[in-house]
Amino acid sequence: MKIAVLNGSPKGEISITVQYIKFIQKKFPQHELKLINVAHDIIKLEKDDARFHEVIDEVRKSDGVIWAFPLYIFLVCSQYKRFIEMITGKGAQDAFAGKYATVLSTSVHFFDNTAHNYMHGICDDLDMKYVEPFSADMDDIMIDNMRRILLKWADNFFQAIENKAPTLKFFAPVVHNKFNYEPGKGAGKVDTGGLKIRVLADITDGKSNLAKMVQHFSESFKGDIQVVRAGDVKMRGGCLGCMECAFDNICVYQGKDDFVDYFNAGRDADVTIFAGEIVDRFFSARMKMFWDRSFFNGHIPTSVDKQVGFILSGPLSQVANLQEIINALPQIGGGNLAGVVTDECADSAQIDKLLEAFAAKCIDNARSIYMLPRTFLGVGGHKIFRDQIWARLSFPFTADYRYYEEHGLFDFPQQDARYLEYGKQMTEMIKDPKMKEMVRKMLKTEILKGYAKMVETK
Numbered sequence: 001m002k003i004a005v006l007n008g009s010p011k012g013e014i015s016i017t018v019q020y021i022k023f024i025q026k027k028f029p030q031h032e033l034k035l036i037n038v039a040h041d042i043i044k045l046e047k048d049d050a051r052f053h054e055v056i057d058e059v060r061k062s063d064g065v066i067w068a069f070p071l072y073i074f075l076v077c078s079q080y081k082r083f084i085e086m087i088t089g090k091g092a093q094d095a096f097a098g099k100y101a102t103v104l105s106t107s108v109h110f111f112d113n114t115a116h117n118y119m120h121g122i123c124d125d126l127d128m129k130y131v132e133p134f135s136a137d138m139d140d141i142m143i144d145n146m147r148r149i150l151l152k153w154a155d156n157f158f159q160a161i162e163n164k165a166p167t168l169k170f171f172a173p174v175v176h177n178k179f180n181y182e183p184g185k186g187a188g189k190v191d192t193g194g195l196k197i198r199v200l201a202d203i204t205d206g207k208s209n210l211a212k213m214v215q216h217f218s219e220s221f222k223g224d225i226q227v228v229r230a231g232d233v234k235m236r237g238g239c240l241g242c243m244e245c246a247f248d249n250i251c252v253y254q255g256k257d258d259f260v261d262y263f264n265a266g267r268d269a270d271v272t273i274f275a276g277e278i279v280d281r282f283f284s285a286r287m288k289m290f291w292d293r294s295f296f297n298g299h300i301p302t303s304v305d306k307q308v309g310f311i312l313s314g315p316l317s318q319v320a321n322l323q324e325i326i327n328a329l330p331q332i333g334g335g336n337l338a339g340v341v342t343d344e345c346a347d348s349a350q351i352d353k354l355l356e357a358f359a360a361k362c363i364d365n366a367r368s369i370y371m372l373p374r375t376f377l378g379v380g381g382h383k384i385f386r387d388q389i390w391a392r393l394s395f396p397f398t399a400d401y402r403y404y405e406e407h408g409l410f411d412f413p414q415q416d417a418r419y420l421e422y423g424k425q426m427t428e429m430i431k432d433p434k435m436k437e438m439v440r441k442m443l444k445t446e447i448l449k450g451y452a453k454m455v456e457t458k
């Protein structure tokens, strides 16, 4: 069988993910795994139509497709996303339709679920037959049992193709409405009070709903806010995954394009708004490049006690995975989700009101340092980063390690003396069967005491 492996690592063949593919190839010599470096070669594929169609022909000739990629910030890297956008943009969907597909990702499992959901959605959009994916921890290949499972997984995929296994679609197509937003005049009432509001706006058409939404949002304020158009920030390319930034947070592109200056100029923003259109099942590849490139800052949170919001043109209610990312992104950065406004209601007056209320909320939240409790996304995300930076990523991510140490982010439960001591004492106490029965009956009321005391005294 011939399998097209679309490599989503910007590092090309010097990639951890590719080692997984090479291992599978070694163990299944009867199949040909044709590796195509689409993320690494994206600039050439964009410029050279013939080259892009050579890739598509490889897909067309194949019996199945493996989307093999490293996870980059909730998703695939911007270069890979660009390739996915080009499939539809250049009308090459037919090469994928009806083909069996699967996903092999490597990561540290930080939001691998959202990346996998995204790719499954893309495969459903392309009318592919999606077979269960493999989300490898980047070091799984070192573990005997995981290598065994990896090979079984690969074999399952080959067999699914051979046996024409039935598959199920999970994601309904995303349907955009054709509504044209006609904003009223902005009220200009919201006083920024000297707070800095910065909007990164992925506007490509000045007449688009997005452009008009950003305009109306800006006009809701009394003072000026800063709107940066994504296209005005010159970037030579996406994150290369080289990790040369890991020691001192210095990007290899620094001084060679605008990104680091753009990023640094936003560090003191009290409110950051990301404004974009839904392109397939996420923002555009260009917006993704902004998030990927900010990785030069490693795992250091960048919106601590700050507000983050989103203005989106497109049917967000249909893309639950993007909703999850939007919820998670501010929390991971140490910030608070100030809100989201979309044009989905298809009612201009209502969108005006939503944008005006959003502007007011951004300021009110920022003024009162209103930080809602983090959910599982933020709490769990922090624990994964903390554990990784403590041990496995402590090298090469030495800048992260310093930051985590200096800011008390190594908050392991082993350091929680109060609960540890209490747990030990109580466990000792219930060794006595009589005490055990007594304590069992008292649990509900005793546990409540501390909480009730707060209600009484505070």
Ligand SMILES: Cc1cc2nc3c(=O)[nH]c(=O)nc-3n(C[C@H](O)[C@H](O)[C@H](O)COP(=O)(O)O)c2cc1C
Residues within 6 Å of the ligand: 009, 010, 011, 014, 015, 016, 017, 018, 069, 070, 071, 072, 073, 074, 075, 106, 107, 108, 109, 110, 111, 112, 138, 239, 240, 241, 242, 243, 292, 295
């Ligand atoms: C820019 C960048 C972003 C990353 N984002 C994530 C992430 O969000 N979650 C995660 O688990 N790993 C993340 N990683 C780690 C990579 O997914 C992981 O190291 C992967 O195995 C690299 O594979 P490759 O060598 O094939 O490129 C990121 C790495 C880079 C360079």
